[in-house]
Amino acid sequence: MPDTAEKQACDLLIEAPWVLPVAPENVALADHAVAVSEGIIVAIGPSQALKQQFAAEEHVVVTDGILTPGLINAHTHAAMSLLRGCGEDLPLQSWLNERIWPLEGKLVDSEFVRTGTALGVAEMLASGTTTFSDMYFFPEVCAEVARNAGMRVQLAFPLFDGANAWSESIDDCFSKGLELHDRYRDDPQVIVAFGPHAPYTVNRKALEKIQMLSEEINLGIHIHLHENAAEVAEARSLNGVSWVEYLADMGFLSPQLQAVHMTQLTEREIELTATNGVHVIHCPHSNLKLASGLCPTTALREAGVNLAIGTDGAACNNTLDVLQEARTASLLAKHDAGRADAGCVRDTLEMATLGGARAIGMETSLGSIEPGKRADLAVFEPTGFATLPLLDPFASLLHGAPSYRASHVWVDGRAVVRSGALTNIDTQALRRDVEQQAERVRAAL
Amino acid sequence: MPDTAEKQACDLLIEAPWVLPVAPENVALADHAVAVSEGIIVAIGPSQALKQQFAAEEHVVVTDGILTPGLINAHTHAAMSLLRGCGEDLPLQSWLNERIWPLEGKLVDSEFVRTGTALGVAEMLASGTTTFSDMYFFPEVCAEVARNAGMRVQLAFPLFDGANAWSESIDDCFSKGLELHDRYRDDPQVIVAFGPHAPYTVNRKALEKIQMLSEEINLGIHIHLHENAAEVAEARSLNGVSWVEYLADMGFLSPQLQAVHMTQLTEREIELTATNGVHVIHCPHSNLKLASGLCPTTALREAGVNLAIGTDGAACNNTLDVLQEARTASLLAKHDAGRADAGCVRDTLEMATLGGARAIGMETSLGSIEPGKRADLAVFEPTGFATLPLLDPFASLLHGAPSYRASHVWVDGRAVVRSGALTNIDTQALRRDVEQQAERVRAAL
Numbered sequence: 001m002p003d004t005a006e007k008q009a010c011d012l013l014i015e016a017p018w019v020l021p022v023a024p025e026n027v028a029l030a031d032h033a034v035a036v037s038e039g040i041i042v043a044i045g046p047s048q049a050l051k052q053q054f055a056a057e058e059h060v061v062v063t064d065g066i067l068t069p070g071l072i073n074a075h076t077h078a079a080m081s082l083l084r085g086c087g088e089d090l091p092l093q094s095w096l097n098e099r100i101w102p103l104e105g106k107l108v109d110s111e112f113v114r115t116g117t118a119l120g121v122a123e124m125l126a127s128g129t130t131t132f133s134d135m136y137f138f139p140e141v142c143a144e145v146a147r148n149a150g151m152r153v154q155l156a157f158p159l160f161d162g163a164n165a166w167s168e169s170i171d172d173c174f175s176k177g178l179e180l181h182d183r184y185r186d187d188p189q190v191i192v193a194f195g196p197h198a199p200y201t202v203n204r205k206a207l208e209k210i211q212m213l214s215e216e217i218n219l220g221i222h223i224h225l226h227e228n229a230a231e232v233a234e235a236r237s238l239n240g241v242s243w244v245e246y247l248a249d250m251g252f253l254s255p256q257l258q259a260v261h262m263t264q265l266t267e268r269e270i271e272l273t274a275t276n277g278v279h280v281i282h283c284p285h286s287n288l289k290l291a292s293g294l295c296p297t298t299a300l301r302e303a304g305v306n307l308a309i310g311t312d313g314a315a316c317n318n319t320l321d322v323l324q325e326a327r328t329a330s331l332l333a334k335h336d337a338g339r340a341d342a343g344c345v346r347d348t349l350e351m352a353t354l355g356g357a358r359a360i361g362m363e364t365s366l367g368s369i370e371p372g373k374r375a376d377l378a379v380f381e382p383t384g385f386a387t388l389p390l391l392d393p394f395a396s397l398l399h400g401a402p403s404y405r406a407s408h409v410w411v412d413g414r415a416v417v418r419s420g421a422l423t424n425i426d427t428q429a430l431r432r433d434v435e436q437q438a439e440r441v442r443a444a445l
Numbered sequence: 446m447p448d449t450a451e452k453q454a455c456d457l458l459i460e461a462p463w464v465l466p467v468a469p470e471n472v473a474l475a476d477h478a479v480a481v482s483e484g485i486i487v488a489i490g491p492s493q494a495l496k497q498q499f500a501a502e503e504h505v506v507v508t509d510g511i512l513t514p515g516l517i518n519a520h521t522h523a524a525m526s527l528l529r530g531c532g533e534d535l536p537l538q539s540w541l542n543e544r545i546w547p548l549e550g551k552l553v554d555s556e557f558v559r560t561g562t563a564l565g566v567a568e569m570l571a572s573g574t575t576t577f578s579d580m581y582f583f584p585e586v587c588a589e590v591a592r593n594a595g596m597r598v599q600l601a602f603p604l605f606d607g608a609n610a611w612s613e614s615i616d617d618c619f620s621k622g623l624e625l626h627d628r629y630r631d632d633p634q635v636i637v638a639f640g641p642h643a644p645y646t647v648n649r650k651a652l653e654k655i656q657m658l659s660e661e662i663n664l665g666i667h668i669h670l671h672e673n674a675a676e677v678a679e680a681r682s683l684n685g686v687s688w689v690e691y692l693a694d695m696g697f698l699s700p701q702l703q704a705v706h707m708t709q710l711t712e713r714e715i716e717l718t719a720t721n722g723v724h725v726i727h728c729p730h731s732n733l734k735l736a737s738g739l740c741p742t743t744a745l746r747e748a749g750v751n752l753a754i755g756t757d758g759a760a761c762n763n764t765l766d767v768l769q770e771a772r773t774a775s776l777l778a779k780h781d782a783g784r785a786d787a788g789c790v791r792d793t794l795e796m797a798t799l800g801g802a803r804a805i806g807m808e809t810s811l812g813s814i815e816p817g818k819r820a821d822l823a824v825f826e827p828t829g830f831a832t833l834p835l836l837d838p839f840a841s842l843l844h845g846a847p848s849y850r851a852s853h854v855w856v857d858g859r860a861v862v863r864s865g866a867l868t869n870i871d872t873q874a875l876r877r878d879v880e881q882q883a884e885r886v887r888a889a890l
């Protein structure tokens with residue numbers, strides 16, 4: 001056994017009974033460890049070997065639990081956490097027109113967004129998510145909240161025709177969003193992308209501008225697409241083609257595009273999605289809750305499309321828990337494909353991690369536990385009896401999701417959750433702020 | 446304010462910020478309390494009033510949480526908890542023929558059932574379930590385990606053609622099962638029912654005998670029915686009619702019948718189910734995981750059918766958590782009906798409580814918080830941020846299920862869970878027993 005002097009220094013060494021690295025091989029590694037230096041994963045290997053190789057500043061020994069890449073929530077509206085439970089069991093059109101939009105009109109300002117985002121960030125970190133893609137008003141507030149909490153965010157800054165609480169016009173959206181891009185250009189914690197709401201709320205000229213700018217400055221585009229049948233039918237009656245076809249005709253489909261929802265796809269649309277390298281963000285709870293239809297994940301996967309998982313906002317979920325979402329994604333895939341071997345646990349964990357990283361263009365630095373990648377990591381600790389016996393760590397984690405809690409979470413190697421407690425968030429102050437905003441919501445209902 | 450002397454004595458008074466009684470009105474009651482004497486609910490009312498009315502032996506004040514009737518798991522095979530994760534992502538026929546049945550052939554004996562049932566019971570109590578309906582070999586062992594843990598059980602004793610580890614023949618099943626009925630005739634904690642596995646594994650003469658005996662001695666019948674399309678197609682090719690029609694022709698459909706799964710139903714079969722008062726047990730996770738199809742809960746409800754919720758066994762779920770199952774039932778109902786107002790939260794909570802009580806013929810004593818009913822109760826305490834803000838207690842509990850834990854659970858007014866800890870189960874010994882059986886499972890895989 002070598003002396004400490006001969007060991008390589010590192011900041012953090014995490015040992016766990018099970019490590020699921022997702023890549024390069026999506027396998028379960030027993031009794032493995034991960035070494036981290038300056039926020040970067042420097043090694044992964046058997047615990048015994050790594051303990052001999054490294055002298056770590058901090059040594060975390062997980063006695064019972066599973067270490068995974070931090071989860072990636074590829075689509076949410078974090079601030080809408082304040083509207084959780086405000087419009088239950090309403091049909092989609094009433095939900096939007098009579099509940100959500102009027103409430104947003106009355107309530108949304110920068111403080112609403114600050115508190116709502118903080119609530120969403122707290123929930124996501126505490127459930128093992130290290131990166132989220134957010135699309136909401138006041139994205140500059142979201143960026144601040146995420147950075148302060150030590151969380152990574154893709155800001156898909158909103159672009160809509162017309163005015164809203166955040167911007168006077170779609171031109172104003174462009175200038176505010178591009179200012180954000182400038183501000184966070186060198187910050188690996190904040191990734192900026194275009195967030196055109198949907199092809200039916202953004203005029204064609206603006207879409208063309210987004211497409212051009214996206215190519216020029218290499219920014220992603222995050223858009224709601226084919227969320228439900230009514231929207232597709234409307235496209236056909238307006239344009240003679242579906243929205244996917246409309247965007248394909250414009251040359252809008254590309255590997256920069258993150259298409260959210262994508263229920264209601266024809267074979268040809270699946271092919272267009274695949275050949276153009278479009279990423280699909282699957283939001284199963286939201287699609288079920290709003291009766292939007294199902295995203296054909298198995299057909300998309302077989303066509304070669306990269307898939308990621310999003311929780312959507314809490315008003316149509318009602319949680320931002322990516323692991324629960326992944327469980328439902330796996331179950332729905334089996335149902336939708338009519339095959340119990342579809343939606344397998346390994347593919348689903350990949351969707352919730354590396355798939356999300358690919359979608360936001362960060363697959364070289366996020367989404368798996370590989371040397372050279374950023375140390376965004378989560379430990380899931382079993383909390384009850386539903387994890388016993390542990391015969392298959394993938395299935396135990398995914399299908400036993402309600403019985404795991406994220407006990408330790410790191411972003412860039414910095415602990416954001418320790419023993420289940422959030423390290424950067426004053427949770428008492430957060431609860432007070434939430435209650436204050438909740439009073440506004442109740443008054444507006 | 447009256448003196449203690451003027452107050453009415455009771456054993457237990459539980460105050461909670463929210464009480465969801467399910468019946469007589471399925472509403473949310475703020476700041477209510479429930480009084481219990483000799484295992485029976487004696488009053489429900491505003492906390493202030495009940496504190497003045499009752500002098501309680503034990504006074505439980507829930508500062509943050511929701512009090513509901515104990516959940517009812519209307520279909521499981523608790524002992525299969527030991528096979529959790531043993532056959533992931535296999536198509537149904539391989540799952541059964543190549544994995545589950547061979548494993549059961551090698552492993553199942555009374556000790557396997559004792560440990561597996563104890564594991565299932567521990568998980569169910571800890572997640573707020575107070576009654577479960579079990580269908581597995583060695584039901585006499587299940588009865589002992591449940592009674593020792595203070596949990597209520599419906600033993601649907603298995604009836605199969607052919608021999609198995611528990612019985613030599615179907616005649617042997619009858620005699621062993623009826624012996625159980627005799628033994629537990631006066632025990633409100635153990636309800637005995639016939640558990641014919643399925644119409645395709647039980648010969649017609651035996652089904653006729655079950656039907657006759659069920660009427661004579663007033664026992665329920667619990668059966669797997671129309672679990673998937675292949676089974677129904679086989680029925681049509683064998684008998685020219687589906688299994689539901691086959692049983693209807695026999696006069697087997699009645700309010701005694703608990704039909705489990707019931708995916709693949711024609712309009713006529715829904716009508717037969719409704720007019721004959723058959724109860725339907727919906728197992729959404731199992732149906733999704735095995736790609737069996739969906740139970741048309743909205744059409745059944747509209748036809749007047751009583752619906753209950755079951756988790757099925759852990760090998761096809763992988764948890765026995767009724768609240769999670771109810772969440773999925775609500776979401777799937779919206780998808781299946783194509784309407785976001787289907788599967789509403791109140792109806793779904795009723796399915797998970799009073800619906801289950803009706804199915805097992807216990808609606809006069811279980812399933813709601815009403816004076817005169819048995820005090821089977823659960824407190825769900827929020828554990829994280831996904832429960833904030835609380836705008837709708839039904840939605841918060843159901844759709845925020847992963848963020849609630851059952852902190853206190855009572856069966857017949859006796860605490861089976863206190864502050865999240867199981868009162869009657871030696872959890873260390875249970876973990877040891879589970880690990881011992883898990884070694885057998887691993888060796889047999």
